[in-house]
Each structure stands twice: as C-alpha cells, then as structure tokens.
Amino acid sequence: MKIVIADDSMLIRDGLARLLAEAGCEVMATADNTTTLMRKLESTVPDAVIVDIKMPPTYTDEGLVAARHIRSMAPSMGVLVLSQYLEAHYAMRLLSDAPEHLGYLLKERVSDVALLVDALRRVVEGECVIDPTIVTTLMRRPRDPGPLAGLTGRELEVLALMAEGRSNAAIAGKLSMSPKTLEAHVRQILQKLNLHQSPNDHRRVLAVLTYLQAAL
Structure with missing residues (x-):
C-alpha cells in the first residue's frame, strides 16, 4: 500500500513511517x-492517508476537516484518523457523512503494526474501522431506551462487534456460533432497526452508526 502520513509530532511521523516501511508499505510523503x-x-x-485529529494551528479538529476534504476530493481514498484521546463524538462526526473508506483509531494502537496495517487495508477496501476501545467504552455507558431497545443481549453483542468493523466470519468465531446463525442475527438486527434494503446505503454501517449514536 502507498501511504501519506500527517502528524505534527516528528516522533509519530517518523515512527509510523518506519513501522509501515518494515511492514512492506510505501510511505510516499509526510506532513x-x-x-x-x-x-x-x-x-x-x-492508497490511504493517516492524519492526526488535532494539528496546527488551533489543535482542535484540523484532521477531521482535512479528512472530509480528502473524501470530497477522492471518495475512494482510504483515510485513517488518529486521536490521542478517546473522543467518541469526533468519531461520529467523521463517520456520519459517508463512513466508507474511513477509520478512527487511538494513537496507542499504532505501536501494533499488524493492527495498523490491517486497519489501513480495510479502509482502502472500503470498510469502516472504529477503534475497539471506543466501542467497548460506549457499550458500558447506561443508555436510554431508543432504537436499540428491541434488540436482545446477543444481538447487541453482534452489533458491538460489527461496530468494531469485524467481518461476519470474525464475529461468528468470536461468539462461537455458526456463520448461518450469525447471518440470522444480522438480519434480525437490520430488521429491528428498520434498515431496509437500499441500493445507496450500507445497512451494516447505518446499524453501527445507530448503535454509536445511542450511546453518546
């Protein structure tokens, strides 16, 4: 994969470039x-851009603004946003418009080069990748009855793993169920959330966004 890295910290930029080069990626430029x-x-x-969420001059949301600009300029380019802190509202802002080819990871994950490369590969392929820590934290928050009220405990487990960007095969393995049983759970989740088949919407992504929004 060909990668561009944007981070105001030289240590982060150089560290990412070295790790990715050792993993077989080509770092084309840094900023x-x-x-x-x-x-x-x-x-x-x-193929993908890695961008820090807080960059000069204001250190607020420059990375989010850049991510949206990149998406409008090149919708099929993968964008992986990194954050120093667990800020779920930033993830929601990033993903709410068009979540395909987008990812949001905490910086503490970047030392795990296998996880980083896997996240990059997945956003390049068009998936939506959300840091598992964000999903776990949101799961633990008390939530008001809402669109998820009709889901069973098992269905919430499946939806949480979907929110981490896991494939059906990975979810089935994690929950020790057959692929057929997992597919039935996914169908039930989409049906209960009234996410009917649409040629323009990715129902799994919409289900994940519904899940995350309910926890904020």
Whole structure:
C-alpha cells in the first residue's frame, strides 16, 4: 500500500513511517500540518492517508476537516484518523457523512503494526474501522431506551462487534456460533432497526452508526 502520513509530532511521523516501511508499505510523503498535507496530495495519489485529529494551528479538529476534504476530493481514498484521546463524538462526526473508506483509531494502537496495517487495508477496501476501545467504552455507558431497545443481549453483542468493523466470519468465531446463525442475527438486527434494503446505503454501517449514536 502507498501511504501519506500527517502528524505534527516528528516522533509519530517518523515512527509510523518506519513501522509501515518494515511492514512492506510505501510511505510516499509526510506532513506536519494539514495545509502541507493537502498540497502534497495534489501531486501524490496514495492508497490511504493517516492524519492526526488535532494539528496546527488551533489543535482542535484540523484532521477531521482535512479528512472530509480528502473524501470530497477522492471518495475512494482510504483515510485513517488518529486521536490521542478517546473522543467518541469526533468519531461520529467523521463517520456520519459517508463512513466508507474511513477509520478512527487511538494513537496507542499504532505501536501494533499488524493492527495498523490491517486497519489501513480495510479502509482502502472500503470498510469502516472504529477503534475497539471506543466501542467497548460506549457499550458500558447506561443508555436510554431508543432504537436499540428491541434488540436482545446477543444481538447487541453482534452489533458491538460489527461496530468494531469485524467481518461476519470474525464475529461468528468470536461468539462461537455458526456463520448461518450469525447471518440470522444480522438480519434480525437490520430488521429491528428498520434498515431496509437500499441500493445507496450500507445497512451494516447505518446499524453501527445507530448503535454509536445511542450511546453518546
């Protein structure tokens, strides 16, 4: 994979570049702010961009703004946003528009190069990747009755694993159930959330967004 990295910390940029190069990725460019990032993307076409969520000059949401700009410029380019802190509302802002080819990971994950490369591969392929820590934290919060009230405990477990971006095969293995049983649970979840078949919407992603929104 061809990667561009944007982070204001030289240690993070260099560390990511080294880890990804050792894993067989090609780091095409790096940037320490989003202005430089967007300028480099004018002449560089990577498979994915890694961008810090808080960058100069205000250190607020520059990474989110850049991610949205990249999506409008190149919808099929993978974008993986990194955050120092667990801020679920940022993840929701990022994913609510068009969650395909997008990911949100905590920076503490980047030392696990296998997880990082897997997340990059998945966003390049069009998946939505959310840090499991965010999903676990949201699961533990008390929630008001809402669109998820009709789901069984098992269905909530399945939906939580879907929110982590896991495939059906991975979820079935994690929960020790057959693929056929898992598919039945997924159908029930989508049906209970009134997510009917649509040529324009990815129902699994919409189900995940419903789950996360209910926990905020």
